[in-house]
Amino acid sequence: MALASMTGFARVESSYEETRWVWELRSVNGKGMDARLRLPQGLDGVEAEVRKRLAAKLKRGNVSVGLQMQRSQSDTALVVNEDALEQVLKAISILRDRLPDAPEPTLDGILGYKGVLEFEEAEESEDEKNAQIAALLSSFGEALNELVEMRRSEGNAIATLLKGQVDTIEALARQAEELPSRSPEAIRARLETQVNELLQASSQLDPQRLHQEAAVLATKADIREELDRLYAHVEAVGDLLVKGGAIGRRLDFLAQEFNREANTLCSKSNSVELTAIGLELKTVIDQLREQTQNIE
DSSP states (O other), X not given: OOBOBSOEXXXXXXXXXXXXXXXXXXXXXXXXXXXXXXXXXXXXXXXXXXXXXXXXXXXXXXXXXXXXXXXXXXXXXXXXXXXXXXXXXXXXXXXHHHOTTSOXXXXXXXXXXXXXXXXXXXXXXXXXXXXXXXXXXXXXXXXXXXHHHHHXXXXXXHHHHHHHHHHHHHHHHHHHHHOGGGSHHHHHHHHHHHHHHHHHHOXXXXXXXXXXXXXXXXXXXXXXXXXXXXXXXXXXXXXXXXXXXXXXXXXXXXXXXXXXXXXXXXXXXOSHHHHHHXXXXXXXXXXXXXXXXXXX
């Protein structure tokens, strides 16, 4: 399965008979799947189907769905609002009694009052309504497919970045493993030198206790376990990238594990070179984690 980003955009225009509409879909990063719909009134059945299709195609992300519809003037009829007209005529009658010398209102003037003339949408048959809903959902399907394709395209680009970052992490771990300063012999020699310097500086120190402490420090300075776990995490990320699908949460978890091992490696460092590698690891791991948070 391909990798998918959580960000994307799609826009599809369509029409049915005299009605035109535009679907716009936007998605951004999110912890789960959250869909927010802005649809005209009276499309409850459409909203339910839209949510169903979104859930089937997208696993994570905050998705905004907007629908704008525009009807042609031929779909509307100009009618007289009888209630509004009656109120206007009553008002004219009252004014005529109070102002007998005032000019008589014209028909144009009466019809010009707000609400007297209204546009009414033509009645649609049930078959026409169902046909329009089917057309609406068909064009929504096109927009959703475009969004999915854009998310996949961006996901493939992110997968390439992740692969390069994981390769860098593995290479840095190899460099740390090959450092002369981390060999048991080098650690032992360095600690022996430090113990001897302490013994020469003070005759009150217990040589046996110092050697015991040195042995503990040598054990703590060993980064074999950290390196092995780094290699294991590199392999796990590689497997996930091959598998694809909704792997964002697991990648984010592995990024945290990478960071934990890098921190421990830095704390155990016994040389400037190892510290530098540890800091470089942390930098690459931070970049890796930023990218994993974009993955579905």
